[in-house]
Amino acid sequence: MQRTLIAGSILCSVLMGCASYVAPGRGANMGAFGISQADRETNTDTSIQVSLDKKPLAGFPASIAIVRVESPGYQSNSASSYGSGAYSVVTTRDVETPEELQRMMKLPMVQGVAPVNRLLLTSNLESDRELRQAAASLHSDFLLIYTFDTTFYVRDFAKPLSVITLGLSPNENASVVTTASAVLMDTRNGYVYGVDETTARSNQIASAWTSDDAVDDARLRTEGKAFDQLVGEFEKTWKGVVQQYAGAPAPGPAAVTSGIH
Numbered sequence: 641m642q643r644t645l646i647a648g649s650i651l652c653s654v655l656m657g658c659a660s661y662v663a664p665g666r667g668a669n670m671g672a673f674g675i676s677q678a679d680r681e682t683n684t685d686t687s688i689q690v691s692l693d694k695k696p697l698a699g700f701p702a703s704i705a706i707v708r709v710e711s712p713g714y715q716s717n718s719a720s721s722y723g724s725g726a727y728s729v730v731t732t733r734d735v736e737t738p739e740e741l742q743r744m745m746k747l748p749m750v751q752g753v754a755p756v757n758r759l760l761l762t763s764n765l766e767s768d769r770e771l772r773q774a775a776a777s778l779h780s781d782f783l784l785i786y787t788f789d790t791t792f793y794v795r796d797f798a799k800p801l802s803v804i805t806l807g808l809s810p811n812e813n814a815s816v817v818t819t820a821s822a823v824l825m826d827t828r829n830g831y832v833y834g835v836d837e838t839t840a841r842s843n844q845i846a847s848a849w850t851s852d853d854a855v856d857d858a859r860l861r862t863e864g865k866a867f868d869q870l871v872g873e874f875e876k877t878w879k880g881v882v883q884q885y886a887g888a889p890a891p892g893p894a895a896v897t898s899g900i901h
Contacts, residue, residue, distance in 0.1 A: 694831040698781035700749040700886040705780035705827070707756035707771055708736075709787050717856040722758045723765040731758050735788075735864040740871045747875060749882045754778045768830050775827045782833070786822035786870065788863050792855070793817065815843045816858045820866035822874060824881065833885070834877040838869035 708730045714721040721728035733755075745753045760774035768785070775783040793815045818840050824833045842862045 694826075694829050697828040697831065698826050698885070700882065701751040702749060702781040703752040703754065703779065704744065704750060704782045704784055705754050705756055705775035705778050706744075706784045706786070707774070709771075709785055716859070717852060718860060723761060723763055725765040726767065727765055729756070729758065729761060729765065729771075731755070735860055735867050737864075737868075740868060743871055743875065744878075747878050749886055750878070752780075754780060768825060772825065772827050772830060780827055783825045783827050784822055784874070785825065786820060786867075788818055788820050788866065790816060790818040790859055790863060792859075813843060813845065814858075815841055816862040817841045818859075818862045818866040820863070820870040822870055824874075824877065833881045836870055836873040836877055838866050838873055840866040840869060 709727045710721055710730055712721075712724060712726070712728050714728050714730060716734070718734035719730050719732035721730050723729050741753060741755075744750065756771065756774045756778070760777045762770055762773075764770075768783075771785060772783055794813070820838050820840075822836045824835070825831065826833065840862055842858055842865070844858065
């Protein structure tokens with residue numbers, strides 16, 4: 641991805657797709673089918689077994705920390721990023737709206753939603769651990785990490801544009817495509833509760849791109865649409881998480897453990 645995790649446009653009719661997923665319950669007892677626990681552990685890669693062995697630790701009602709990540713060195717006309725390493729963090733809310741945050745705060749079993757501030761972050765960002773540590777500082781049980789992958793196209797060219805020529809022919813159609821992705825993690829151990837993804841597109845005559853601001857405005861509109869749809873998918877995912885996991889007793893204060901990098 642051009643801007644990846646660990647490192648949306650104009651009408652609903654231009655939305656390309658969306659999806660959400662809630663992690664299901666535990667697997668069946670394979671011993672009933674002649675496969676012992678020892679066989680499963682012996683034949684599973686160690687790093688994969690560590691991920692499979694993680695248990696959900698968050699209790700309900702819960703607080704959620706949210707953070708946007710992009711590729712290292714990310715910068716746009718409306719936002720810049722913080723941190724170096726595998727990814728960077730964007731704390732400027734250039735496409736997110738207060739109304740979308742309020743929608744998340746009104747979800748069942750949510751007692752608070754808090755954006756991660758750069759003052760809570762270290763400068764070297766290599767894995768989810770640094771973000772979970774920041775979420776723990778906010779006493780948040782869950783961490784929602786999201787990112788935007790935006791590309792620009794003219795006509796039906798197969799490749800996305802890395803350099804956009806302004807004042808293109810009025811006969812050419814320009815489009816911006818944004819895919820917004822999110823993962824909901826347990827602050828304590830990085831257990832993944834669910835993932836969401838939406839894609840949005842905006843189209844216009846390429847000759848309208850006569851300045852950097854015009855191009856960036858198209859990006860902002862598309863990313864804004866994609867994020868609005870992402871919040872809608874997260875609402876579905878969260879309700880599934882509550883249904884699946886809210887019966888667990890609430891643990892003590894959040895303490896971060898090492899995740900898989």
